[in-house]
C-alpha cells in the first residue's frame with residue numbers, strides 16, 4: 001500500500017516540488033494551499049485525486065484547517081508524513097520601516113498555522129509511527145539585517161521541531177527541521193510585494209538552490225530507515241557563505 005504525505009503549501013516552490021518528488025517515488029500526497037486553481041492543476045498533473053488529494057484552505061484559519069482535515073476521504077485520512085512547508089517572509093527592511101501587520105501575518109502563518117495543523121494531526125502520526133518535516137530556514141541559525149521577525153519565526157520552527165522530538169521520542173515519530181539558505185522561488189516575489197527587479201537582483205549569477213534540491217532532501221529524510229532521525233539539516237547553495245560581523249564605528 002502506498003504511503004501518504006500531507007504537504008502544506010504545495011501550490012508553489014518547495015511544496016510543489018516535494019509533492020512531485022514523493023509521487024514519483026510511489027507515495028500519495030495531500031496537497032494544500034489557498035489557490036484552488038493551482039491545486040487542481042497539480043492534482044491533474046500528478047494523476048488525479050486518487051493519487052493527490054487537494055485541500056484548499058488558509059493555514060492561519062483554525063476552523064478552516066479543521067474542516068479541511070475532516071473532509072479527507074478514508075483512503076487519505078491516515079497519512080504517514082506531515083511536511084510543514086507553507087510559510088512566507090514579508091519585507092526586508094529594518095525594524096523602523098516594518099509594518100506590524102506584516103509581522104503578525106508571518107507569525108500567524110509560520111508559527112501559529114504550523115503548530116495548529118501539527119497539533120490537529122498528531123494522533124494520526126503517532127498511530128502511524130510517522131514523520132514530521134518542518135521547513136525552518138538558515139535564517140533560524142544566522143541573523144541578517146531585515147530578517148527580524150521572519151528569522152525569529154523560523155527559529156521557533158527549529159526549536160519546536162527539537163521539542164517535538166523530545167515529546168515523541170517514545171512514540172516512534174520522527175521529526176526533522178530543514179534549514180535552507182537561498183532558494184529560487186516565488187518566496188522572493190511574496191517577500192518584496194511582487195518585485196521582479198528584486199527577484200532578478202537576488203538570484204542573478206548566484207546559482208541558488210532550486211525547489212527540487214529541497215524536495216530531494218525532504219524525500220531523503222523520509223526514505224531513511226524508521227530507526228534513523230535527522231534532527232536538523234542546514235542546506236545552502238555553494239555560492240552562499242558567511243560575512244564578517246558588522247561593526248558600527250562612530
Ligand code: NDP
Nearest residue numbers: 009011012013014033034035058059086087183185186187
Ligand atoms: P513559495 O512562496 O514559493 O511557496 C509558499 C507556499 O506556502 C505556497 O504554496 C503558498 O500557497 C503557501 N502559503 C503561504 N501562506 C499560506 C497560508 N496563509 N495558507 C496556506 N498556504 C500558504 O515559497 P517557498 O517554496 O520558497 O517556501 C516554502 C517554505 O520554505 C516557507 O516556509 C519558507 O519560509 C521556507 N524557506 C524558503 C526559502 C527560500 O529561499 N525560498 C529558504 C528557507 C526556507 P498559497 O499562496 O496558494 O496559499
Ligand code: 8X3
Nearest residue numbers: 137138139180181182
Ligand atoms: C529564506 C532564506 O536566507 O532568505 O528562508 O532568509 S533567507
